[in-house]
Amino acid sequence: MQAISHFLSVTQNANRPILTHYHSFRDEISGPVAARWVAKMANLLASDLSPDLFGGDENTPRILINLPAGWQSTFWQVSANFMGWETRTDTISQDSPSITFSFDVYVCDDLAALEASTAAWRLAHSTAPLAMRWRGSLPAGILDALAELMAQSDQFEYEALESAPALDDYIAQVDADEDALFNAASALGMPTRLGLYTENFPSAPLLTRLWMDGHSVVVVDKSHYGAQKAQEIFASEKVQLTVDEELKAPHARG
Template sequence: MLTQNPSRNYSFEKFFTTLKARQSPALIWYSDHSERIELSGRVLENWVSKTANLLSEECELDSSEPIHISTTTHWRSIIIALAALRIGAHLHFVPEEEDCADIFCTDNIDELPKSSAEYRLLVEKSPLAPRFMGVLPDDTMDYCALVRSYGDVYHGLSTPSLTDTAWENTSYQQLLNSIVLTQQEPLSEQAYDISAPPMFNANYLQQVLCCLSQAKAVILRDPTVHWVTEEIHRIHHDEKAVCSPWL
């Protein structure tokens, strides 16, 4: 029988500890021109730790504090969002909520003038870019260039409080509960293709969390690319993947 809080023995710390121990693929990105980027659980957790250190040390992000993420759905978007959750921040995805956050993350340089946030992070979308591939606007931080210099282990004191809001009307307690409930229906395949929306959002992030919590790989197909059926079938065959059960 389920309790009111099925996640009482589960936490985000346990989630990231388990993720770090994985040598198998956790996140696989596909884009045009046969672009494929694979991150094992260990590598994904490493980037999350670096990003959490950047957000907490450079941008002074603390638990319960807001961060606005306005990006297309991209493997770097997932890393930034996971890092914010690790800190225990309040994630915002809706444009009109922009002004409530001191940190604004975007991959669209045209969005920067609309933000009054104290810290503005510009995220490069090209594959494995070491920096923003253009002219960086004033008062803007280059996420790709900065994140590499931060520590591989997150030692921040800020962690999620179960009563705090993760996003919208969802608390960290409710989010963990949903992950644990999903685990009670184990996934059988080794990888799952979660249909990515054009703009990164909370629903997509929650599906990613549920998939990763079961030690399965997330297939992320670049939503800016028009994918024909034959290409999707090839990816599924190569990765031994199926479409997400939560679609």
């Protein structure tokens, strides 16, 4: 089974929140919702945005994702990686847009950056709460990412490229601190609701690894909430294991 098919099967059957993110507002994403978004993104990459749509292109397709940390950026990364795309998430300065020339797809929430880009496909992705499309008009040559995704099937309809990683290889792409968090969650011996109090949103491979083992994650952004408020949030979210100080201090809650 391809990694993306495994991911979609597990998340589709996780009828609970798998990601809750407290930042300027509260986002909550269930397993089936995650599966639908990742399937739509993968379908779009494999069809309309594929540089090999008509065959003959042997180069690994490349996507640049420049979105605020959160579920949208994470799902774009997961879908692109599992489809075999080379993925980059760096922020590109408007003063040096030439770096985007080598990318087949550029997904961003900043119109100025998109207009300056020379990527083959430029997608404006609104990250506003409950957004279903880009608010306002778009310049010629820039697509509405949400509108394009809404036109895709909720079911995965394609095959990943041969360059796509195996699931075990993908979820191994975590650093030592992230690996310690995963081990702490596993040590509880049950699917765990994890609370992360951090300025750094967890990586896509770490989240995928946690989700594949049945865990759910509550992320509280330090730039928006103090430590006491974060603990109140974790209590209300029934978190069983909390981590702060940039993923370095896991401890179980009573």
